[in-house]
Amino acid sequence: MKLTRRKLVAGTALAALATQFPVRMALAQDKQVLFSFPQDFTKIYTFVTSEYSQGQRDYISLVNGRGGINGYKIVAEVSDHANDQPRAIEAYERAKSQGAVLIDPLSTPVARALVPRVLEDKINMITAFSGRSDAADGTVFPYVLPMSPNYWTQAGLLVDYFKQQDGGSLQGKTICFVHIDTPFGKEPLPIFENLAAREGFTFKAFPYTPPGNDQSAIWPQVRRARPDWTVFWGAAVGQTVALTEAVRNGLDMSRVSSSVWLSESDMDVVGRDQTVGVMKVEPCASGRDPKVIQDILAEVVGKGQGAGPEDKVGTSYYNYGVMMAALMLEGVRRATEIAPDGPVTGDWLNAGLTSITDFTAEGLIPPTTVTPEDHQGGGMGRIARWNGEKFEPATDWYQANQDVVWEQIHKYSAEFKATGK
Amino acid sequence: MFFRRAGISHTRYQQERQLWPLPIDRLTVLAVLAFLIAAPFILDRLYIVSYLLPLIIWSSAALGLNLLMGGAGQIHLGYGAVIGIGAYTAVHMMRAGIPFELAMIGGGLAAGAIGIVFGASALRIKGLYLAMATLAMQYIVDFVIVQFPAISGGSQASLQVPPVSFLGFPIQGDRTPYYVALFICAMITLFMLNVRRTSFGRALVAIREKDYAASIIGVDPFRYKLLAFWVSSFVGGLMGAVLATCYYRAISPDQFHLDLSIQLVAMVIVGGLGSVLGVFFGVSLILFAPILLNQTIALVADTTGLTLPMDLRAHLPLMLYGGLIMGFLLLEPLGLAKIYSNIRNYFLVWPFRHSRQ
Amino acid sequence: MDVILLAELAINGVFVGLMYALLAAGIVLIYKTSGIANLAQGALAMTGAYVVVMLAGGLGLSMWLAIPLAMAVMFLVGALIERVALRRMIGQPVIMVIMLTIGLEIFLRGLLPGLFGASVKRLDLGIPNAPLFLGDLLLSRALLIGGGVSLALIVLAILFFNSRLGVIMRAVSDNQTASWSVGIRVERAIAIAWGLSATMATTSGVLWGATQGVDWSLSLLLIKALAIAILGGLDSMVGVLIAGVLVGLAESMATGILDPIVGGGTRDVVASVIIVLTLLLRPHGLFGREHIERV
């Protein structure tokens, strides 16, 4: 009995060791660019990751299916880090050993933890809608690339939109901000506070305890503050609960908004028809209309090579995934144009990524320009409203209040540079 | 090879009280130590930085918890917070220019001081109630760290560890952090092994087993309970500093949440409560099982084309983690240490399996 | 301070507290019969809610059929957990039993999202969200109904303890060996306690799931339930009821009054402070019997 158990253990250990090798052998083939996508499929980011990852993988399949980029194939290693830093670090170090030139952890805590490593190892880390907002400053964070409107920019867009709607002035108005009480939730505070001073509106913040499954004591306070506009800022359960409580407290849905973290499935949970009018910030188009999504449907999903359920294609988060994959691959394309024969290194890809100019992914995303200084990509987005079926754009792509945003970016990046915070 | 105990007789108390009275054990220890020292030169760096290093650090921390739980019999579900206190104290000290060696001690002292507060509740309550109290304290410490930007590091809630050195060696790259952690781990391991053969350790066991009987022998239960909390918190705080400096390099509050506390308790239990060697086994299993499972699934998918739905695949490690905890408690409550000692005892007397050990 | 706001916070607090208390009642039920604190109670609530969603969404059953069915299923699940796992742990140190329930919690948190999908699922009870105004005072129907159902179930649980089966359970909790010797089937009583507890957890999961949607985070309800169970006294059903109201009120008031002062969400920390203070000042809780292992 003892011996059989021992054999079992030994066998398992051997099998486990054996798994260490195959990926390495695949590396022997040349002309490929290795991306590492360790993401959180099981803990905090479950609400977004599966759709986001599906979009990324489908887009990469689309490009690879068309023969790759100037002779290079893209290989993406997807794994689960469960928002757990040791596992994320393991995944990162593994990716580094295997020669990955880009990592997309899609998690704010993981991204923050990896910052010192990527800066040292010169591996490009994509921090779309996550990580440090001040990483937009490419001079301080050369290898950290958000390439998407950061939270400060999103807050700036929202305030500007409110101002447009209220006839060009927010003087004397009240904006309530209900946010999850984490660094991520607190991040937009300085932007709102600065803009409150500049535009003359009253700003009130209401933090709720993560993950925010009970906000019943928050929203009566919000209602009683009689806000002209309400912004709720959280993720996952916190978002749906916030929206439900907003409905229950009878707030006017057309004056309630969130960040990029609102999706069709949130609306399903709250009730599609109860939330008509609610706003979100869109970094890219949603739905199946954009040409890229049509191409994916035809060339990837249509051939049965889709990475996930077909009905998820075209959701907001799916399109975020496509958007980020498109930007990464545009970076690869630029890199192959700058140095066609590589060598494929972090610096090689970095040069490509930071020379993306007016890229729109055939209409999916606003014109995006990434430079060595500006890693945010211009900070354009739009406001969309839920119409009961889908998110409908309420504005064109535009940018707003970037002066305030960049003031913050420089302030914090300077602090990072000075004190290593 | 055969009957490894044969021909060994001790003639002095000192010989008999050695850490490893059998020559075969001393040989094994030396071999493992030699391997660990040579590892950075013979293994791929990946295995150093993301396997051996966390293994060493987590084991050292779990040893601290093991002293408290296995040694003194006190439950602690807030050990992650203790480690966090040490890490934050040490990092703030290093950022103020205090050398790593002192900051490390400072982290340990701060964690020890607050650990005493945790422990004070153990003077009034025990068992389940102590578990609840420490659980609640974990939440309170989390709250305090997050709520005070002065502690957590401003709006980004992230603190980078400045470049520091240990005994003159700059802690950077892949090797130095590993050796620093290995050195500290060796010290803590020696300490924990020695505990079992000194009056201090015996007093702890006495408290654990029957505190009324301990007190009539002259062991002050209050003093030793607090001392157990103090020592284990000190080790936790020390390891917090090492964790931050040698492994994370930047700390944020979520590194020290309840998950870490539960993970450490699971490691100690899966390894075998009270066993020093078991801790290393437990840490290896809990730390690496999810990673290996992930890779095995990926391998199966690659070779056989058999794929699992993404959600199921992603959640399998979590099930395995929970399953491991339950499985060990139900099938082998004494943990991996017991399994190891069964095997060892079998081979010690092999082929005479019925000999007395 | 705005009186109406205070009143609203108080009313919300009481009803939310009752909803938490329902989960705590399950913990108390198990503790009363077997002396085990079930830290997987939150995960059981999550499991129950998932089962409802699967029965309703997956099999297309109506909600009013799915919920009773799920409660029956969960009764069996609870009894099964006791039979397979907890019964073997008799005589083991407390820490082992606590860890077993934590292991179970982790396992369930992996199993259900793994099998049925991790994204948030909708669970619609058909309670209208439209606000209900009482003068200037707003009442949330969902909270009223949730709190009401919880109150009814806890009262039922108290009555149950005076029924024949309840008397048996009380006997078991008082002295297992003695119960054995007078012919009470202790194992069966404990298994029933687990089954009932899982059923109550399911109700609780459904009520919370209707507000927040169903995903793993339902298991986080545990800490509140624990605070209530400890404040009330781990072996007192009446204590749960009163502690539930108190904790709900305290949290709601803290959110309204403390948050602006601290500048952060104090809600969860209130529960923790309640646990610590209770344990230090009155370890057996407000209504528990004083037979705690003391030093």
Next chain:
Amino acid sequence: MPEGRILNCTAIERSFGGLKALKGVDLSVGQGEIVGLVGPNGSGKTTLVNVMTGFYPPDAGQVEIFGRRVTRLAPHRVAKMGVARTFQNLALFRGMSVLDNILVGRHTHMRPSALATLFYWVWAQREELAHRRAVEEIIDFMQLQDIRDEPVDVIPMGMQKRVELARALVAEPRLLILDEPMAGMNQEEKEYIARFILDAREERGITILLIEHHMDVVTALCDRVTVLSYGEVIAEGEPNAAISDPAVVKAYLGERAARRRTGSAA
């Protein structure tokens, strides 16, 4: 009564809830005596010992040990004064070997420190080995050589009692309190323990307070006995005389089971 009182209890009262367990008990033990404490079950013997050794503070009355008032002193402080005791239900430390169990008994003579543990070879080793010598003497005295390295929970009950006695003796106490050391033993084992108790007094000069049910043992070993019933002293003095005191006979005859036991003992 000999000079140099070791233990002196005066008017000890103690109640639990409504139950008065001790109602003004007086008891004294002189230097070098073996004093028996007997009485039917529930008469308060163990409670009295618990009061003496600091487990329960008395509601009223005084305890003096070696001429010092120890009322309200914590048990470990009483132990430090040179008092050792054994328990009615064994109180050995599972998870340690016989040797380590006895070594714990040396606690009051050692200077345990966490730091010394880290630097074992420099600070702790010499002390450990010195005390090991004292322990080996007791092991020889109690004839425990064979089972020295066994885990304490696997050895037979009689041996466990002996280990507990060894643990008490190794502390080099001046006063030793034995709470039913022979409960559940056969005749041979009882004789062994009786021998050890006498030797402990003869060779080590230890004063002994003995709680015992076996009347043959009590009359054979003790210089004096004190008889308790319902928390009161009902007889005191030379063993044979005290036991045949009418009040004592009555107290024991109250129960049929008790009568059988005294009958067989006499």
